[in-house]
Amino acid sequence: MTATKEPAKPTLPVQELDRVTIRFAGDSGDGMQLTGGQFTRTTAVYGNDVSTLPDFPAEIRAPAGSLPGVSGFQISFASSDIHTPGDEPDVLVAMNPAALKANLIDLPRGGALIVNEDAFTAPNLKKVGYESNPLTDGSLAPYTVFAIPITALNARALAGLDMTTKQVDLTKNFFALGLMFWLYERSMEPTLRWIEEKFSARPVIAEANRRALKAGYAFGETTEMFHHRYEVRPATLPPGTYRNITGNEATALGFVAASRLAGRDIFYASYPITPASDILHQLSTYKHFGVRTFQAEDEIAAVGSAIGASYGGALGMTGTSGPGMALKSEALNLAVMVELPLVVIDVQRAGPSTGMPTKTEQADLLQAMFGRNSDSPIPIVAPATPAECFDYAIEAWRIAMRYMTPVVFLSDAFLANGAEPWAVPDVADLPTVGVPNHTDPATFQPYARDPETLARPWAVPGTPLLEHRIGGLEKQDITGNVSYDPENHHRMQMLRSAKVAGIVNDIPDLQVNGPADGDLLILGWGSTYGPIRSAVERLQADGKSVAHAHLRHLNPMPRNTGEVLSRYRRVLVPEVNLGQLLLLIRAKYLVPAEGLNLVRGKPFRISEIEDRANEMLTGIAR
Amino acid sequence: MSDGGDGELPVLTRKDFVSDQEVRWCPGCGDYSILAQTQKVMPDFGFPKENIVFISGIGCSGRLPYYMNTYGFHTIHGRAPTLATGLKAARPDLMVWVITGDGDALSIGGNHVLHSMRRNADIKLVMFNNRIYGLTKGQASPTSELGKRTKSSPDGTVDRPVSPLSIALAAEATFVARAVDTYTEHLQQTVERAGWHKGSAFVEVLQNCNIFNDGAFREFTDREVREDRMLVLEHGKPMIFGKDRDRGIRLNGLAPQVVTLGDRVAEEDLLVHDEEAEDPYLAFMLSRMWWPDFPVPVGVFRKVLHPTHDELLTGQIQAAVSQRGPGDLQKLLRGGETWVVP
Numbered sequence: 001m002t003a004t005k006e007p008a009k010p011t012l013p014v015q016e017l018d019r020v021t022i023r024f025a026g027d028s029g030d031g032m033q034l035t036g037g038q039f040t041r042t043t044a045v046y047g048n049d050v051s052t053l054p055d056f057p058a059e060i061r062a063p064a065g066s067l068p069g070v071s072g073f074q075i076s077f078a079s080s081d082i083h084t085p086g087d088e089p090d091v092l093v094a095m096n097p098a099a100l101k102a103n104l105i106d107l108p109r110g111g112a113l114i115v116n117e118d119a120f121t122a123p124n125l126k127k128v129g130y131e132s133n134p135l136t137d138g139s140l141a142p143y144t145v146f147a148i149p150i151t152a153l154n155a156r157a158l159a160g161l162d163m164t165t166k167q168v169d170l171t172k173n174f175f176a177l178g179l180m181f182w183l184y185e186r187s188m189e190p191t192l193r194w195i196e197e198k199f200s201a202r203p204v205i206a207e208a209n210r211r212a213l214k215a216g217y218a219f220g221e222t223t224e225m226f227h228h229r230y231e232v233r234p235a236t237l238p239p240g241t242y243r244n245i246t247g248n249e250a251t252a253l254g255f256v257a258a259s260r261l262a263g264r265d266i267f268y269a270s271y272p273i274t275p276a277s278d279i280l281h282q283l284s285t286y287k288h289f290g291v292r293t294f295q296a297e298d299e300i301a302a303v304g305s306a307i308g309a310s311y312g313g314a315l316g317m318t319g320t321s322g323p324g325m326a327l328k329s330e331a332l333n334l335a336v337m338v339e340l341p342l343v344v345i346d347v348q349r350a351g352p353s354t355g356m357p358t359k360t361e362q363a364d365l366l367q368a369m370f371g372r373n374s375d376s377p378i379p380i381v382a383p384a385t386p387a388e389c390f391d392y393a394i395e396a397w398r399i400a401m402r403y404m405t406p407v408v409f410l411s412d413a414f415l416a417n418g419a420e421p422w423a424v425p426d427v428a429d430l431p432t433v434g435v436p437n438h439t440d441p442a443t444f445q446p447y448a449r450d451p452e453t454l455a456r457p458w459a460v461p462g463t464p465l466l467e468h469r470i471g472g473l474e475k476q477d478i479t480g481n482v483s484y485d486p487e488n489h490h491r492m493q494m495l496r497s498a499k500v501a502g503i504v505n506d507i508p509d510l511q512v513n514g515p516a517d518g519d520l521l522i523l524g525w526g527s528t529y530g531p532i533r534s535a536v537e538r539l540q541a542d543g544k545s546v547a548h549a550h551l552r553h554l555n556p557m558p559r560n561t562g563e564v565l566s567r568y569r570r571v572l573v574p575e576v577n578l579g580q581l582l583l584l585i586r587a588k589y590l591v592p593a594e595g596l597n598l599v600r601g602k603p604f605r606i607s608e609i610e611d612r613a614n615e616m617l618t619g620i621a622r
Numbered sequence: 623m624s625d626g627g628d629g630e631l632p633v634l635t636r637k638d639f640v641s642d643q644e645v646r647w648c649p650g651c652g653d654y655s656i657l658a659q660t661q662k663v664m665p666d667f668g669f670p671k672e673n674i675v676f677i678s679g680i681g682c683s684g685r686l687p688y689y690m691n692t693y694g695f696h697t698i699h700g701r702a703p704t705l706a707t708g709l710k711a712a713r714p715d716l717m718v719w720v721i722t723g724d725g726d727a728l729s730i731g732g733n734h735v736l737h738s739m740r741r742n743a744d745i746k747l748v749m750f751n752n753r754i755y756g757l758t759k760g761q762a763s764p765t766s767e768l769g770k771r772t773k774s775s776p777d778g779t780v781d782r783p784v785s786p787l788s789i790a791l792a793a794e795a796t797f798v799a800r801a802v803d804t805y806t807e808h809l810q811q812t813v814e815r816a817g818w819h820k821g822s823a824f825v826e827v828l829q830n831c832n833i834f835n836d837g838a839f840r841e842f843t844d845r846e847v848r849e850d851r852m853l854v855l856e857h858g859k860p861m862i863f864g865k866d867r868d869r870g871i872r873l874n875g876l877a878p879q880v881v882t883l884g885d886r887v888a889e890e891d892l893l894v895h896d897e898e899a900e901d902p903y904l905a906f907m908l909s910r911m912w913w914p915d916f917p918v919p920v921g922v923f924r925k926v927l928h929p930t931h932d933e934l935l936t937g938q939i940q941a942a943v944s945q946r947g948p949g950d951l952q953k954l955l956r957g958g959e960t961w962v963v964p
Contacts, residue, residue: 045961190959236963243960253955260951267712287942289949292711292935296704297737304701304734305708308677311695312713334698424960427952461693461709461716464672469641469688471678471696481643482688 021086026095036073047234157215178216247415254393262434267309359601384529446480514547652803700731855921
């Protein structure tokens with residue numbers, strides 16, 4: 001640890017904990033995401049393993065104090081390796097009655113509840129249907145309640161500053177943050193530095209936030225309310241330089257890395273859509289890396305311009321979420337037909353149509369596989385954790401260029417917004433990706449194929465003597481001329497299919513965590529990695545014969561997938577959808593796998609997977 | 623291609639731009655003329671032909687890139703401007719043409735025309751307007767006249783048509799022009815001027831579909847009546863038309879008016895065409911004039927110079943590099959707050 005620690009009152013005992021989960025909850029205007037983000041940064045820099053789950057409404061400012069306006073941020077941090085943001089919070093910080101009402105259900109009995117009692121006014125209580133004040137009616141008896149007049153204490157700390165009451169009130173989240181820093185022995189330094197940078201042009205606001213933070217910290221120190229402070233020691237992660245990273249951040253960095261590795265500039269086109277927009281925002285700050293970003297007029301223009309850029313030899317890509325994927329499908333098929341590299345990022349969100357834009361789901365797998373007219377094979381990769389988004393952004397481009405094909409990169413809202421520590425790689429250790437442009441007229445045919453990969457040449461405009469025409473009409477094999485020949489069409493359909501299927505020779509085998517054979521295999525993909533891994537660790541610790549395998553390549557799947565599935569008596573596939581991978585593996589490998597499917601816009605709890613696994617294990621005749 | 627030899631630029635001719643593909647439009651189609659004029663003007667730009675790209679959408683016009691011996695991309699319905707914008711943004715060194723039709727550009731692709739024009743993407747869009755869907759065999763298009771009977775409107779359309787050039791002007795296109803397939807020398811000049819323009823060019827070519835909408839423009843484009851019924855716009859010149867050059871357009875209040883030159887009306891009373899006017903009022907007024915109320919204006923309606931999309935984008939990239947230095951990947955990855963686990 002490099003930051004300085006504030007001295008604690010010597011009398012207060014410090015209790016050491018292995019893992020703590022805190023949920024900050026308040027109005028969407030209360031700055032809960034910022035508060036959670038600051039706590040995460042500080043905790044990551046301190047050296048804990050962390051995992052976060054931001055959970056916010058789609059409404060930017062829902063009516064103040066209302067249930068739909070509640071915004072939450074859960075962080076789990078530990079002195080050991082953890083994989084999820086925690087099933088349930090140990091501590092709930094509720095800034096108003098709505099936050100309490102929406103979140104109390106997740107707080108276990110005995111859990112700590114820190115509330116801003118100033119917000120528990122009669123109108124606020126009435127707004128969310130409390131008939132009496134839960135702080136005084138005894139209904140919170142099962143919990144350890146710390147009712148603190150945060151609004152008033154904070155206002156007192158900021159007295160004398162040239163600010164409106166409303167401005168003062170906006171800083172009370174930092175009071176709560178300061179208190180949590182004190183309670184868990186975190187340094188205020190990283191947040192003080194952040195305030196310094198963020199509000200350098202607004203000294204009064206900077207001073208207000210500093211005072212709020214310090215007042216919260218000092219309150220913890222001086223009040224007699226708390227009987228312990230808690231310490232969660234740094235985790236023993238593998239050696240390296242670490243930073244805290246969200247999935248969307250890692251995705252953007254991965255693309256910049258792919259661009260550098262391939263020696264081709266990025267053209268990133270996107271139409272604003274939750275939860276993918278942050279990738280556009282981030283990439284638009286990397287112009288010194290030659291990154292060209294394009295806010296297109298719609299989803300179709302985004303994919304169309306990306307294809308145009310790839311045609312010109314750039315790394316053309318587009319990012320979106322499910323509804324945008326639906327709009328892009330015709331253009332994706334054009335990329336399939338003209339066999340140009342393209343990466344499409346689908347940060348999946350919940351529900352058909354507009355659904356629940358800020359909530360997570362992994363239900364676009366079949367759309368990515370089949371959501372186009374005719375037989376239209378597209379490779380699919382899916383990172384399992386926020387940090388893995390970096391590796392699979394590079395992998396998506398490796399496949400796209402080597403095989404001259406569009407590739408779908410399936411992320412989701414949980415990966416996109418969730419954060420974890422990331423061991424920053426050395427650039428020298430990154431994989432080799434990229435292919436040269438074709439320039440030799442003597443060997444050029446637009447649809448001649450590399451015998452190993454079946455990829456056609458990437459011949460970009462500006463190359464002398466390679467002038468040729470491509471398009472969405474069926475191509476004659478080799479020449480690429482328009483062809484309606486029946487046998488040629490059959491051959492081209494088979495070639496396109498074989499090209500994508502052949503990627504199987506170029507991807508790693510499916511790894512198993514646990515016994516090589518046994519009673520139960522839990523197979524997952526995407527962001528279910530954390531809860532599955534944690535559940536399997538618990539089951540294995542109980543002596544159960546359970547293994548975990550996680551697919552990162554969904555199309556094609558690794559060569560040994562069927563064989564791995566066959567080595568276990570039962571197979572469980574937990575998915576935040578109604579059984580999409582399940583359908584694919586049942587169809588492909590003829591295994592009687594079973595699904596665990598919960599679609600609530602939230603990740604699985606570890607216990608849900610554990611319980612289902614135990615049920616299945618009980619049912620196995622030994 | 624004829625090679626000029628060592629040290630000399632090769633001199634290209636029309637033939638260099640003719641591909642080996644058999645042209646498959648209906649015999650008598652106006653598209654042949656547009657193709658021929660396009661091939662003819664290409665050598666004039668002095669551009670290496672490998673740096674020229676033709677991008678098309680769907681419809682009869684969409685086939686044109688196959689017949690050009692340049693780089694070509696026959697894309698999907700309505701989306702050609704999006705591919706062209708992306709290509710030009712990634713590759714400012716290329717000359718990018720978009721070939722489209724009235725259905726492709728104004729119906730399914732209307733949004734992309736609007737945005738590629740307002741961004742001033744440096745692409746030259748040539749829209750073949752035959753006022754019908756030809757490739758799908760004769761349905762009404764967004765430029766079909768109200769009440770037109772087609773296969774999809776046996777009792778006459780109930781949709782009002784749009785004026786393509788009014789739309790291009792409203793979309794802030796920096797070059798707006800109209801030509802006619804059978805008025806070949808004028809067509810050639812117009813395509814050439816579009817090619818020289820730096821910025822978003824929108825050229826409407828009135829094109830006859832002799833199968834599904836024969837004679838759509840005959841009333842004013844036929845050789846015998848052309849001079850009396852079309853107004854050829856020339857920058858800086860008064861708007862005069864007619865076989866005897868005796869009629870003109872003057873402004874009456876806010877509306878154009880056809881007048882006969884003579885005792886009471888002199889040339890000085892006529893509107894003078896100004897294609898370089900920054901405000902689009904005159905050009906917009908011209909875009910509303912149509913036979914039989916007015917002679918149909920052809921030529922360049924508007925030609926103004928604004929920074930192009932790719933220039934602005936490239937400028938931002940260059941500014942970022944000069945301010946921050948070329949990106950250092952390792953530094954980027956190690957950015958933000960880090961900690962070391964020993």
